[in-house]
Amino acid sequence: MRKQWLNSGLPVLAVAAFAASAALAQTVDTSRIEAAGQNDWLTYHGSYKSHHYSPLAQINASNVGNLGVAWMHIPGRSTRGLQSMPLVADGVLYYTGSYSRVFALNGATGEVLWSFFPELDEALISRQTHSPYNRGVALGEGKVFVGTMDGRLFGLDAKTGKVLWETRLIDSQKLTVGFTGAPLYAKGSVIIGAQGGEWPGRGPIFAVDASTGKKKWEFLTVAGTDEAMKTWGNESWRTGGGGGWMPGTYDSETNTILWGTANPAPLYDWSGADYKTQGARPGDNLYTSSVIGLDIDTGKLKFYHQELPHDAWDFDSAVGEFVMLERDGQKYVVHPNKGGFVFVYDRNLGVKNVWRLVENINFVKDIDPKTGALIGRRDFSAGKVTEPPLCPFIGGGVSWNSGSYNPKTGLYYKIGQEWCMTLDVQKTTPVTTPQVQLNIGADFKMAPPPGGEIYGHLDARDPITGAKKWEVRYPEPPLGSVLSTAGNLVFVPDSRGVLHAYDAETGAELWKHNNGTGHQGGIVSYSVGGKQYIAVTAGFGGMLADEYAPNFGGVYKSMPRDDGALVVFSLK
Amino acid sequence: MRLPFKTIPAGLGASLLWTAMAQAQSATPAPENATFEVEQVFAGTCGFCHSDGGRAPGKGPQLMNSPRDDDFIRSRIKHGKQGAMPAFEGAFTDAQIDQVIKYIRALKPRDG
Numbered sequence: 001m002r003k004q005w006l007n008s009g010l011p012v013l014a015v016a017a018f019a020a021s022a023a024l025a026q027t028v029d030t031s032r033i034e035a036a037g038q039n040d041w042l043t044y045h046g047s048y049k050s051h052h053y054s055p056l057a058q059i060n061a062s063n064v065g066n067l068g069v070a071w072m073h074i075p076g077r078s079t080r081g082l083q084s085m086p087l088v089a090d091g092v093l094y095y096t097g098s099y100s101r102v103f104a105l106n107g108a109t110g111e112v113l114w115s116f117f118p119e120l121d122e123a124l125i126s127r128q129t130h131s132p133y134n135r136g137v138a139l140g141e142g143k144v145f146v147g148t149m150d151g152r153l154f155g156l157d158a159k160t161g162k163v164l165w166e167t168r169l170i171d172s173q174k175l176t177v178g179f180t181g182a183p184l185y186a187k188g189s190v191i192i193g194a195q196g197g198e199w200p201g202r203g204p205i206f207a208v209d210a211s212t213g214k215k216k217w218e219f220l221t222v223a224g225t226d227e228a229m230k231t232w233g234n235e236s237w238r239t240g241g242g243g244g245w246m247p248g249t250y251d252s253e254t255n256t257i258l259w260g261t262a263n264p265a266p267l268y269d270w271s272g273a274d275y276k277t278q279g280a281r282p283g284d285n286l287y288t289s290s291v292i293g294l295d296i297d298t299g300k301l302k303f304y305h306q307e308l309p310h311d312a313w314d315f316d317s318a319v320g321e322f323v324m325l326e327r328d329g330q331k332y333v334v335h336p337n338k339g340g341f342v343f344v345y346d347r348n349l350g351v352k353n354v355w356r357l358v359e360n361i362n363f364v365k366d367i368d369p370k371t372g373a374l375i376g377r378r379d380f381s382a383g384k385v386t387e388p389p390l391c392p393f394i395g396g397g398v399s400w401n402s403g404s405y406n407p408k409t410g411l412y413y414k415i416g417q418e419w420c421m422t423l424d425v426q427k428t429t430p431v432t433t434p435q436v437q438l439n440i441g442a443d444f445k446m447a448p449p450p451g452g453e454i455y456g457h458l459d460a461r462d463p464i465t466g467a468k469k470w471e472v473r474y475p476e477p478p479l480g481s482v483l484s485t486a487g488n489l490v491f492v493p494d495s496r497g498v499l500h501a502y503d504a505e506t507g508a509e510l511w512k513h514n515n516g517t518g519h520q521g522g523i524v525s526y527s528v529g530g531k532q533y534i535a536v537t538a539g540f541g542g543m544l545a546d547e548y549a550p551n552f553g554g555v556y557k558s559m560p561r562d563d564g565a566l567v568v569f570s571l572k
Numbered sequence: 573m574r575l576p577f578k579t580i581p582a583g584l585g586a587s588l589l590w591t592a593m594a595q596a597q598s599a600t601p602a603p604e605n606a607t608f609e610v611e612q613v614f615a616g617t618c619g620f621c622h623s624d625g626g627r628a629p630g631k632g633p634q635l636m637n638s639p640r641d642d643d644f645i646r647s648r649i650k651h652g653k654q655g656a657m658p659a660f661e662g663a664f665t666d667a668q669i670d671q672v673i674k675y676i677r678a679l680k681p682r683d684g
Contacts, residue, residue, distance in 0.1 A: 079655035426615035443625035550629035
């Protein structure tokens with residue numbers, strides 16, 4: 001009797017709480033994102049500090065065993081799964097599915113408040129490879145911002161989903177690529193980077209006025225300055241690739257956008273050791289595979305570090321995490337590179353340290369931790385590369401999803417991937433008519449590391465020194481983002497479909513739940529009406545996930561690659 | 573032999589506005605009559621998904637010893653499959669696609 005009363009009373013309470021929080025809603029602005037209030041998740045990386053950390057502790061190491069599904073949402077048409085990072089403001093959860101479908105949901109109940117399905121150029125999308133997934137929205141000034149595969153950026157009314165403005169930024173008909181990454185909102189601007197890499201082009205990053213949708217500036221990651229133009233022999237900048245397809249972050253102290261850039265095209269080069277003068281794109285190929293600092297108001301380059309000069313392996317810097325932290329009065333920015341190294345910078349991107357997250361690396365012998373210089377590069381000539389295979393695999397030592405820094409434990413939790421590849425490097429010619437085509441420059445195949453097996457691992461490391469506290473291994477590399485919380489927990493959504501919760505200090509597994517399909521997207525925590533939730537996207541498929549069925553078999557053989565769900569947990 | 577382009581994407585002609593944009597962001601066109609080398613095309617685009625030059629499954633299936641008939645293969649290359657394989661109808665002529673089919677049919681395991 002009593003139980004029944006409680007049950008019927010709950011929805012009313014929840015609605016009341018929701019109405020109250022919505023009434024308290026202030027607009028999302030730069031200072032609010034900077035402050036990263038504990039109930040919200042206002043920007044892709046959690047806050048401009050990119051910690052992917054929640055200060056909520058209602059769900060914690062002692063009660064996580066009681067975690068259960070609170071609600072789910074099925075977005076439909078999940079071609080290549082779900083890859084989005086949900087955002088939450090004032091009790092409303094915003095996330096995207098494939099084809100840039102945007103949903104605004106009641107964060108406590110999952111009730112759909114509005115949805116937005118942009119009309120896209122399907123014929124164009126059918127010509128694309130890295131498509132039609134979308135990795136999320138940005139929030140700011142009462143709007144929701146989302147990019148599309150056909151090169152547009154939308155500003156939607158956060159309350160209704162109504163289109164307030166729409167701006168075409170890329171000529172995708174010609175360049176074939178568009179936007180899959182989430183935008184970044186800061187200081188009245190929406191920043192978004194184009195796809196590119198192995199797609200010949202010049203990889204622009206744009207700033208758009210958040211209130212009007214008008215383009216403010218554009219920075220070309222391929223030969224965007226006179227200095228950079230000189231690093232592309234034979235006019236190879238015309239088909240250079242680049243881009244910045246994951247959101248970076250904003251440093252308010254220096255008024256700078258920090259962004260990671262993608263690789264040059266062709267992805268593999270046949271230059272041999274003489275890459276400064278030979279091959280497809282002679283020179284260092286600035287500003288590909290770099291981290292760059294742009295003035296947010298003008299788009300002018302302020303500073304940069306090219307993590308891989310003349311990247312000949314597709315181990316680019318497009319990973320969007322710029323983890324900001326302070327130690328002993330020093331301010332640091334930590335940025336993982338796809339090659340499996342983690343770079344530690346000062347706030348002006350001056351190299352402070354470089355450490356290895358991944359064991360199987362042989363594209364270089366090492367990277368100088370003092371200068372960031374590559375030591376013992378492996379530059380290929382045309383022909384077979386088998387002994388030893390190139391490590392890591394094209395999927396990288398780290399993938400594009402994010403790790404998590406927990407200020408309470410002082411540890412950085414990050415997934416590493418151990419795999420390699422054989423390849424046969426071939427000379428190619430960039431194709432730009434009638435539309436731009438992919439330019440890889442090799443045939444290749446996944447291979448196990450020399451003398452070992454393929455696996456993935458979650459590491460708990462000191463973010464500055466790289467000292468390892470503990471490690472958890474997985475038979476196949478997990479591809480989703482990591483979340484840590486003040487509840488002394490680390491959440492890892494794995495590829496087989498299991499969401500794990502570990503003790504943040506020890507790595508002991510405390511809880512797990514099978515979401516029924518692989519993960520390769522975001523995970524966040526938020527609070528509505530005094531109740532903490534964990535939201536994770538499940539749904540497999542895409543450039544890396546598609547390699548799992550043929551290479552690993554098992555559960556991947558029957559795993560759908562056109563399905564997905566948002567699953568939200570709370571304490572029972 | 574040079575065949576005319578089969579498809580001009582809808583909207584391309586209309587978007588004069590784009591010319592400046594496209595010039596800034598990309599790319600002067602490669603010569604239209606550049607020779608068509610199947611190995612190059614494969615290593616440029618197809619090999620990204622069809623591993624080891626089509627000899628092994630990757631993101632896409634193994635193409636060597638494909639049980640599919642030529643019509644199926646031609647149609648798959650032209651129209652692709654959304655969320656799996658891109659459509660190449662506008663990129664290649666029929667004659668070029670025939671060359672790709674020939675390449676696929678001639679695939680042999682690598683020795684050693």
